[in-house]
Amino acid sequence: MSSHKPVVVVVDAQTPGNVGTIARAMKNFGLSDLKLVDPPPLDPGGEAYGFAGHAREDVLPNAEEVSFEDVVATYHTVGCTAITGEDSRRHRRFPYTTPAELADSLQTVDSRTAIVFGREGRGLYNEEIEQLDEICSIPASDDYPVLNLGQAATTVLYELRDLTVDETQLPDREHERAAEDDIERFYDYFGTFLDAQRYNDRKREKTQRLMRRLIGRAHPTGREIHTLLGALRRATEQLNHRQELLDQYDEPDRFGDETAGDGDTEQTGDDA
Structure with a gap:
């Protein structure tokens, strides 16, 4: 397992609330290093801090503003996108991994990795994608595969939890089989x-x-x-x-033969 936890990079987020949501997801899944490329204003009394939960205490105030070029030069980069190339002839967004596959891959790599998320609605541009090392995409309905930025980040970070969380609130599920x-x-x-x-x-x-x-x-x-x-x-x-x-x-009536006729009454009348 890598000795470096991934950093999370958010490129040109348009909505402070989504930055706060991502910071909260980072806190949920054991991450703390947030990098922001061209971020919106993050007012401590505003939407970002309101959505961040306990991440308002550390992840969000410690977020560092960086350039996209610095991210590319410093980290092994994984760009997250809903749109992928259809086959190997289109190399910008292909090949790609799912978040679960990415988690398996990073288990065996000791490198400083950055998980890069793009803009709401438009995501990462092709020219940005071309500079990144890997592509990750969340499997979703073909009718509507585009997730909200905060949802996408939460899903990806959840799948990476085995790399980032040493212990969860859940009790140990292992049990001893009966003798x-x-x-x-x-x-x-x-x-x-x-x-x-x-x-x-x-x-x-x-x-x-x-x-x-x-x-x-x-x-x-x-x-x-x-x-x-x-x-x-x-x-x-x-x-x-x-x-x-x-x-x-x-069982047959044990007294049937002995009592036969006991209930009969004597006939009387003209024919007696």
């Missing part, structure tokens, strides 16, 4: 559950195999597999109890 004997016990009890519901014998083997594949892909934790096992046990007990009740109702 294999516990998982096997679940599979065995799943068979018992199928028995309790009188499952179709012709489909049983396939169903058990599907359950094994499903659990195998899920990598359940010990707590998860024990919870599932507990639910299966309860369902099995209820099914067995229900079947016991049904079996009782299906």
Whole structure:
């Protein structure tokens, strides 16, 4: 991984709010070095600082105004654009990488890199693009691929987060898979559950195999597999109890022969 975090360069932004939005995205994703080429006025009481969030405390006030030529001469440059060449015959905007591909590429390069964003609406000019080292473009709908400047910067910086953020607010998603004997016990009890519901014998083997594949892909934790096992046990007990009740109702009346006629009444009348 590069020892240098990328710098962010915004060329000729027309709206102070977009500069503030980009500064905020930089703060979100662990970047602090903002370079501005021909920026609009950034009034501390104005739109840029209003949109910057906590980046108003460091990223935005420390932004440096530079020339485009200085950026090209100092950094390995990556120009961001929504418009790309259609094939290899057009070299200004081709070849290009997606932000995710750019992140993979920069993982293996130790260089001072500048991520360069252009103007709202018009982006980077062709003569500017020609001076940059790489082109990056965000995959978007062919019907409307042009993103707002702040949105584009946020998307690109998000994809670069593995290069710039050491730790996020999210908890560790790694977990320990349940012990294999516990998982096997679940599979065995799943068979018992199928028995309790009188499952179709012709489909049983396939169903058990599907359950094994499903659990195998899920990598359940010990707590998860024990919870599932507990639910299966309860369902099995209820099914067995229900079947016991049904079996009782299906038994022949043990007293039927002994009590036959007990309810008959003596016939009286003219025919007695």
